[in-house]
Amino acid sequence: MSVDIQDRLLSITGVVVRWLVYVMLLLPAIIVVATSFTPGTALTFPPPGFSLRWYIAVWESSLFMSSLGLSLRLAALATVCSLIIGLAATFATDRYVFRGRDFVRGFLLSPLLIPTVVLGLGLMQFLIWIGLNQTFIGLLLGHLVITLPYVVRTLTASMVLFDRNLEQAAMSLRATPARVFRTITIPLLFPGIMSAMVFAFVTSFGNVTLSVFLSYQDRITLPIRVLTYVEQNYDPLVAAVSSIVIFVTVFTIFLADRLSGSRSVI
Amino acid sequence: MQNIAKGAFAPANEQDFVVSFRNIEKIYGGVKAVDAVSLDIRRGELVCLLGPSGCGKTTTLRMLAGFIDPTGGEILIEGQNVTRLPAYRRDIGIVFQNYALFPHMTVAKNVEYGLISIGMKKAERQDRVQEILRRVELQHLADRYPRALSGGQQQRVALARALALQPKVLLLDEPFSNLDAQLRVRLREDLHGLIRSLNMTTLFVTHDQEEALTLADRIVVMNQGLVEQIGSPEEIYDAPSSRFVAQFIGSCALLEGNIDGDGQFTSHAGFQLQTSASPGTATIVIRPEYVRRSEELPTLRSYRAHVDASDYHGHTSRLQLSVGSDKLLMDARFPVGRKPNQGDLIDVAIDPAGVRVVPQQAQEWRKQNTI
Amino acid sequence: MSRWAAESQNKRLGFVLLIAPAVMLLAVFLILPMMSVFRASFYPGTSALGASGFSLHQYYKFFADSFYVSVLLETIVYALITSLGCLLLGFPVGYSLARLPPTQRRVRMILIIVPLTLSLVVVVFGWLVLLGRQGLVNNILMGIGLIDTPKQLLFNRFAVIVVLIQQFLPFMILSVMNVALQIDPVLEQASTSLRAKRLRTFWKIVIPLAAPGIISGFTLVFVMTVSAFVTPRLIGGPKAHMIGGLVYEEVLITLNWPFGAAMSFILLAVGLGTLATVSILIVRPLARGLHVR
Numbered sequence: 001m002s003v004d005i006q007d008r009l010l011s012i013t014g015v016v017v018r019w020l021v022y023v024m025l026l027l028p029a030i031i032v033v034a035t036s037f038t039p040g041t042a043l044t045f046p047p048p049g050f051s052l053r054w055y056i057a058v059w060e061s062s063l064f065m066s067s068l069g070l071s072l073r074l075a076a077l078a079t080v081c082s083l084i085i086g087l088a089a090t091f092a093t094d095r096y097v098f099r100g101r102d103f104v105r106g107f108l109l110s111p112l113l114i115p116t117v118v119l120g121l122g123l124m125q126f127l128i129w130i131g132l133n134q135t136f137i138g139l140l141l142g143h144l145v146i147t148l149p150y151v152v153r154t155l156t157a158s159m160v161l162f163d164r165n166l167e168q169a170a171m172s173l174r175a176t177p178a179r180v181f182r183t184i185t186i187p188l189l190f191p192g193i194m195s196a197m198v199f200a201f202v203t204s205f206g207n208v209t210l211s212v213f214l215s216y217q218d219r220i221t222l223p224i225r226v227l228t229y230v231e232q233n234y235d236p237l238v239a240a241v242s243s244i245v246i247f248v249t250v251f252t253i254f255l256a257d258r259l260s261g262s263r264s265v266i
Numbered sequence: 267m268q269n270i271a272k273g274a275f276a277p278a279n280e281q282d283f284v285v286s287f288r289n290i291e292k293i294y295g296g297v298k299a300v301d302a303v304s305l306d307i308r309r310g311e312l313v314c315l316l317g318p319s320g321c322g323k324t325t326t327l328r329m330l331a332g333f334i335d336p337t338g339g340e341i342l343i344e345g346q347n348v349t350r351l352p353a354y355r356r357d358i359g360i361v362f363q364n365y366a367l368f369p370h371m372t373v374a375k376n377v378e379y380g381l382i383s384i385g386m387k388k389a390e391r392q393d394r395v396q397e398i399l400r401r402v403e404l405q406h407l408a409d410r411y412p413r414a415l416s417g418g419q420q421q422r423v424a425l426a427r428a429l430a431l432q433p434k435v436l437l438l439d440e441p442f443s444n445l446d447a448q449l450r451v452r453l454r455e456d457l458h459g460l461i462r463s464l465n466m467t468t469l470f471v472t473h474d475q476e477e478a479l480t481l482a483d484r485i486v487v488m489n490q491g492l493v494e495q496i497g498s499p500e501e502i503y504d505a506p507s508s509r510f511v512a513q514f515i516g517s518c519a520l521l522e523g524n525i526d527g528d529g530q531f532t533s534h535a536g537f538q539l540q541t542s543a544s545p546g547t548a549t550i551v552i553r554p555e556y557v558r559r560s561e562e563l564p565t566l567r568s569y570r571a572h573v574d575a576s577d578y579h580g581h582t583s584r585l586q587l588s589v590g591s592d593k594l595l596m597d598a599r600f601p602v603g604r605k606p607n608q609g610d611l612i613d614v615a616i617d618p619a620g621v622r623v624v625p626q627q628a629q630e631w632r633k634q635n636t637i
Numbered sequence: 638m639s640r641w642a643a644e645s646q647n648k649r650l651g652f653v654l655l656i657a658p659a660v661m662l663l664a665v666f667l668i669l670p671m672m673s674v675f676r677a678s679f680y681p682g683t684s685a686l687g688a689s690g691f692s693l694h695q696y697y698k699f700f701a702d703s704f705y706v707s708v709l710l711e712t713i714v715y716a717l718i719t720s721l722g723c724l725l726l727g728f729p730v731g732y733s734l735a736r737l738p739p740t741q742r743r744v745r746m747i748l749i750i751v752p753l754t755l756s757l758v759v760v761v762f763g764w765l766v767l768l769g770r771q772g773l774v775n776n777i778l779m780g781i782g783l784i785d786t787p788k789q790l791l792f793n794r795f796a797v798i799v800v801l802i803q804q805f806l807p808f809m810i811l812s813v814m815n816v817a818l819q820i821d822p823v824l825e826q827a828s829t830s831l832r833a834k835r836l837r838t839f840w841k842i843v844i845p846l847a848a849p850g851i852i853s854g855f856t857l858v859f860v861m862t863v864s865a866f867v868t869p870r871l872i873g874g875p876k877a878h879m880i881g882g883l884v885y886e887e888v889l890i891t892l893n894w895p896f897g898a899a900m901s902f903i904l905l906a907v908g909l910g911t912l913a914t915v916s917i918l919i920v921r922p923l924a925r926g927l928h929v930r
Binding site: 013014017018020021022024025026027028029031032035042043044045046084085086088089091092093096098104107108110111112113114115116117118119121122123124125126128129141142144145148152157198199202205206207208209212213222223224226227230231234238239242245246249250252253 | 652757767871
Binding site: 169177 | 331332333352353355356358359362367368369370379383384427431437
């Protein structure tokens with residue numbers, strides 16, 4: 001085969017694969033949102049008309065609404081806590097040279113390597129053992145373990161690119177360490193911080209595998225509520241709930257992107 | 267604007283040293299990056315730390331700025347021991363190699379940053395910013411962001427930012443290395459003029475000998491953490507105190523041999539030259555511009571030299587010569603059409619003014635593979 | 638010299654204060670739970686609460702039953718196919734993203750990030766609708782006359798793999814892209830201009846340089862697939878089983894924690910073992926391609 005033909009085949013394959021991937025990635029979300037507006041009772045695509053009846057049904061369902069509230073609160077708290085803990089730890093591993101630094105970094109990322117099912121079972125047992133089972137704090141601690149590595153990973157990447165001369169320049173301009181941190185370090189790390197928060201938030205908000213072990217009676221997160229509902233029912237109510245989840249995550253990304261201005265979050 | 271140089275804390279005695287390093291030392295993982303450096307800088311003086319990369323010059327500068335803690339010794343600024351003082355209480359201004367302008371602030375905000383630190387009132391701050399931007403001819407760019415500026419403009423913003431606080435000493439870390447050659451010369455002249463007009467005490471770091479020779483009042487040549495020589499540009503060039511300094515600054519021929527009781531130098535290969543030095547083993551340094559055609563110096567001993575290479579440089583030609591098996595360099599102007607070519611034999615004489623004997627105590631030969 | 642010592646003491650204190658919360662969190666809520674699972678897997682009975690003693694009973698029970706062993710193998714096979722599928726589909730996308738100008742890249746990045754951030758449940762639900770009897774795929778197939786009656790597209794292994802790949806693809810794309818961003822395009826051009834065929838450039842230059850991204854993407858996808866249970870449960874139905882689902886049932890429905898714990902640990906060991914083998918046998922030699930002629 002001549003080099004030219006080979007080249008062309010390769011680039012055509014590339015284009016096809018890329019389009020396939022984009023379509024495949026977005027299709028489920030688009031389908032869910034589209035069917036959620038159906039006026040009928042069956043999940044059909046394309047929907048036969050437009051109505052908000054299933055959104056009203058969600059609004060009136062105390063089960064789904066309480067789960068939505070719980071998930072939002074949980075994700076927000078997990079984001080703030082893991083950001084604070086993760087920022088401090090990343091700062092330490094970035095700024096201090098010490099023996100075993102790579103080991104500590106690896107340790108902070110290690111939850112990514114543990115199948116969540118194993119972690120979930122372990123946490124459930126352990127929380128019973130220390131008497132924190134079936135508590136919000138137990139649920140939160142579990143979510144912190146899985147959001148922390150995303151925060152550390154994102155912040156490490158943006159700190160590597162950070163020019164330390166900027167802080168030193170500020171110091172030479174008589175700025176106290178606190179002012180340097182407030183006016184130079186944080187603003188310049190802001191895009192990284194925002195994207196770390198987005199990852200933490202959506203990781204917690206959408207988590208199933210861990211929450212399934214840590215949720216209990218009146219504290220059931222939204223994804224788990226959807227899961228148990230889908231196992232018994234199959235109607236557009238779930239499409240509406242899922243669409244709400246989609247709206248929340250897209251809104252989170254959009255907001256973060258706006259907040260960090262022209263500098264890209266992702 | 268005139269009072270920028272004097273600063274708010276004008277000392278009683280103008281003779282005071284603004285900066286003193288006393289036996290400053292920095293050890294990194296068992297290696298002495300900076301070894302017993304002592305140096306005094308007078309008011310208004312422009313001192314340059316010159317050396318190959320890794321010689322400890324930047325570490326020394328950063329220790330003065332307060333970014334690196336020395337492992338030994340003391341640093342004084344206007345007589346005050348600042349060795350353990352954090353950077354933000356040292357009263358220094360610094361211009362970084364990459365300028366380190368705050369990318370999220372406009373030019374004016376960059377310059378204003380330090381003025382906010384010292385608690386200056388807003389109206390006064392803005393006056394000061396205007397004034398200093400006018401001084402560096404950047405007032406029309408006050409609302410731009412640094413990324414929209416050229417390299418030369420960025421450098422001037424960095425300088426304005428550092429000078430706005432009227433520091434006791436200004437530090438420049440390789441300030442010209444990010445600029446292209448032509449711009450570099452022009453900005454060097456501008457900077458020189460500005461610093462002189464402000465009578466600013468300045469310490470700068472460079473690996474570029476031309477920069478050091480043209481700008482500095484005094485040069486500190488460093489190599490492998492040690493100070494090799496401190497002196498005026500003329501002293502450094504004409505009276506190098508070591509092989510390293512001789513070779514690092516300018517070009518030269520280095521010959522090793524012995525000096526007898528009459529001051530006659532004989533190299534190991536047999537090259538002989540009259541000096542006024544005391545007897546013993548010695549290394550002599552011969553600068554290329556002091557090697558002349560023998561008809562120009564008819565009273566001096568003439569040597570028959572073989573031309574190994576001949577390069578035209580415009581204002582002069584550089585010849586690489588062999589006298590016996592000793593090598594010499596020669597810079598000279600030849601009349602049109604009479605430039606010797608490779609393989610020619612010419613007669614040369616050596617102007618004794620250009621011959622230096624490298625002193626014995628600095629003879630210890632350090633590897634210089636870092637050049 | 639004591640001043641020096643005091644200062645470094647202070648620095649050390651600052652360091653410890655910064656890093657302690659994260660390390661403590663993981664030590665207490667990651668390491669201890671893992672140890673408690675490990676311990677529980679050696680209880681002889683069917684309950685972990687108030688249990689004592691030490692026995693290999695749970696492990697024996699697992700390996701003596703061909704059903705469990707076959708589900709374990711099935712899980713590993715799913716994970717391998719999914720990781721490989723993600724690599725094949727994700728690599729071209731991630732790599733081409735890195736070569737786009739930043740503004741165009743940003744738009745497409747959002748297309749990739751959005752599915753990544755969606756809850757697994759939502760994505761799986763989307764697929765249920767898509768592949769269901771009245772779903773888009775069946776409608777299209779009937780519309781073009783390929784089939785007369787809706788076909789059951791769900792509840793088979795192929796569907797499980799498709800859905801798994803779709804879920805985890807963004808992780809691979811982002812991993813590859815992050816590494817490819819750091820590869821100087823000049824290297825590729827240099828190789829192509831040396832009259833190397835594009836394919837050869839690809840194997841000898843691109844793949845080895847992108848290897849760190851491939852490894853991290855492969856690892857992430859593999860680990861996530863191995864513990865998947867929502868997808869096999871909802872998409873696979875009774876036909877496709879994965880260990881994650883069995884652990885879930887054992888722990889939350891049968892309430893036999895010691896057995897669930899043993900399964901978890903077998904999953905962890907076999908999963909990490911497979912990952913290490915794949916990386917040593919396949920990925921590392923590829924990464925070394927740079928030095929092979």
